[in-house]
Amino acid sequence: MSKSKKQRSSIPIEECEYDRVSSLPDSIICHILSFLPTKDTVATSILSKRWKPLCISVLTLDFTDHTIFTEITTICSHIYSVLLSCDNTLPILSFRLKCCFRLDEPNNFTQLIIAAIQRRTETLELNMLFHTFDMKLASNIFTCRKFTVLKLKLLILST
Structure with a gap:
């Protein structure tokens, strides 16, 4: 043996x-x-x-998709379902979204990020190649007083 x-x-x-x-x-x-x-x-x-x-009960949400040109409606519906299942009495400590989109409907994405902001997100990190976000989203992001950390990478602001 x-x-x-x-x-x-x-x-x-x-x-x-x-x-x-x-x-x-x-x-x-x-x-x-x-x-x-x-x-x-x-x-x-x-x-x-x-x-x-x-x-x-986990208050750190990390949506990292390494697939290039992922369909945004699939990602948005997945993220919405996770946001809805989380305890809404607690703030989200960290919300990270890293992916590449071909954006056909920017309103889906804008509404998703606004929903995360409304959940009193403390750290927001967006790293998204080829995404143009609108002024409504920009105003929500830049006027939010709950953020302790804000990281924006590869985003293009449109008017």
């Missing part, structure tokens, strides 16, 4: 099957989940009944 098999067989079964993550408090699990992209955070809700409400 190899040395590694001997070591494994000497560990009591109870110790091997102990789930250390499940013993953590919800607040710590939510903090850990806040470092994941939102897509992965939502995917954890299928792990168990306990995990389902945890993903809606």
